Amino acid sequence: xxxxxxxxxxxxxxxxxxxxxxxxxxxxxxxxxxxxxxxxxxxxxxxxxxxxxxxxxxxxxxxxxxxxxxxxxxxxxxxxxxxxxxxxxxxxxxxxxxxxxxxxxxxxxxxxxxxxxxxxxxxxxxxxxxxxxxxxxxxxxxxxxxxxxxxxxxxxxxxxxxxxxxxxxxxxxxxxxxxxxxxxxxxxxxxxxxxxxxxxxxxxxxxxxxxxxxxxxxxxxxxxxxxxxxxxxxxxxxxxxxxxxxxxxxxxxxxxxxxxxxxxxxxxxxxxxxxxxxxxxxxxxxxxxxxxxxxxxxxxxxxxxxxxxxxxxxxxxxxxx
Numbered sequence: 001x002x003x004x005x006x007x008x009x010x011x012x013x014x015x016x017x018x019x020x021x022x023x024x025x026x027x028x029x030x031x032x033x034x035x036x037x038x039x040x041x042x043x044x045x046x047x048x049x050x051x052x053x054x055x056x057x058x059x060x061x062x063x064x065x066x067x068x069x070x071x072x073x074x075x076x077x078x079x080x081x082x083x084x085x086x087x088x089x090x091x092x093x094x095x096x097x098x099x100x101x102x103x104x105x106x107x108x109x110x111x112x113x114x115x116x117x118x119x120x121x122x123x124x125x126x127x128x129x130x131x132x133x134x135x136x137x138x139x140x141x142x143x144x145x146x147x148x149x150x151x152x153x154x155x156x157x158x159x160x161x162x163x164x165x166x167x168x169x170x171x172x173x174x175x176x177x178x179x180x181x182x183x184x185x186x187x188x189x190x191x192x193x194x195x196x197x198x199x200x201x202x203x204x205x206x207x208x209x210x211x212x213x214x215x216x217x218x219x220x221x222x223x224x225x226x227x228x229x230x231x232x233x234x235x236x237x238x239x240x241x242x243x244x245x246x247x248x249x250x251x252x253x254x255x256x257x258x259x260x261x262x263x264x265x266x267x268x269x270x271x272x273x274x275x276x277x278x279x280x281x282x283x284x285x286x287x288x289x290x291x292x293x294x295x296x297x298x299x300x301x302x303x304x305x306x307x308x309x310x311x312x313x314x315x316x317x318x319x320x321x
Contacts, residue, residue, distance in 0.1 A: 020304045030054070032288070033104035038065050041292050052303075060091045092117045108303070133157070142268055150184075150253065151255065169222065173252065186222045202225040231248070
């Protein structure tokens with residue numbers, strides 16, 4: 001199924017990210033708690049997303065430092081709420097607490113380390129955990145490739161077991177459907193497309209497909225194991241004799257482990273010049289993870305994706321632990 005956010009025939013110039021940003025702008029801006037936006041990149045990103053009508057930011061961090069950064073780089077903080085805390089650890093804890101209090105529908109990482117924020121998110125007592133495993137999705141806009149690509153998980157789960165992979169797959173499917181892209185075609189990647197005990201990821205891929213058949217994974221067409229070529233290239237799938245609605249047309253690529261996913265995403269970014277928006281799923285709210293190297297468009301796309309998903313979750317919230 002093609003993206004339901006496909007542009008009309010009269011507007012072919014719209015990119016995949018532009019469509020997502022336009023769709024998010026058409027909905028109400030999501031209240032967003034931004035943890036420790038204490039450098040130009042993170043503060044500018046939050047303010048640009050607010051100016052674009054994607055989020056309503058609540059900045060959490062040392063207020064004097066935030067204002068100093070804003071003054072240095074001529075950033076306007078007029079009308080922006082700032083919650084003053086003393087340092088990045090306190091900012092992470094307070095940001096999570098504000099989300100728990102219902103102040104924010106989204107959580108956004110500022111200039112603190114990802115691990116510092118995720119430690120607070122994952123806390124069993126005071127965090128944002130749910131019955132789902134927390135996982136990360138790269139939302140890739142690859143030049144020359146017709147559709148949006150999801151790659152998961154390339155940032156959170158290092159060597160996920162089968163149960164974790166079930167949640168990783170379901171999180172990605174829910175995001176795809178939640179931002180209005182329809183029913184996704186999901187490829188469980190390995191090095192080969194046949195099941196063999198010599199490559200354990202092929203066995204887990206086969207198990208995930210059976211779980212999808214039995215209703216343990218819902219909402220998407222799941223196929224695997226598939227190698228990368230016959231997952232995204234129809235001719236490669238034809239040559240291998242793979243008959244499947246997913247093979248050659250995959251939209252969600254589920255990698256065996258973090259190392260494989262990180263290499264795949266960075267290969268596309270640096271060799272194919274793809275943009276890679278990032279979002280963390282499975283917590284009480286979507287979490288926007290951005291990098292200092294991200295372009296303005298990538299940052300806006302990350303916020304747009306999270307805002308669209310938050311809009312869907314207002315009607316169907318994820319259950320907390």
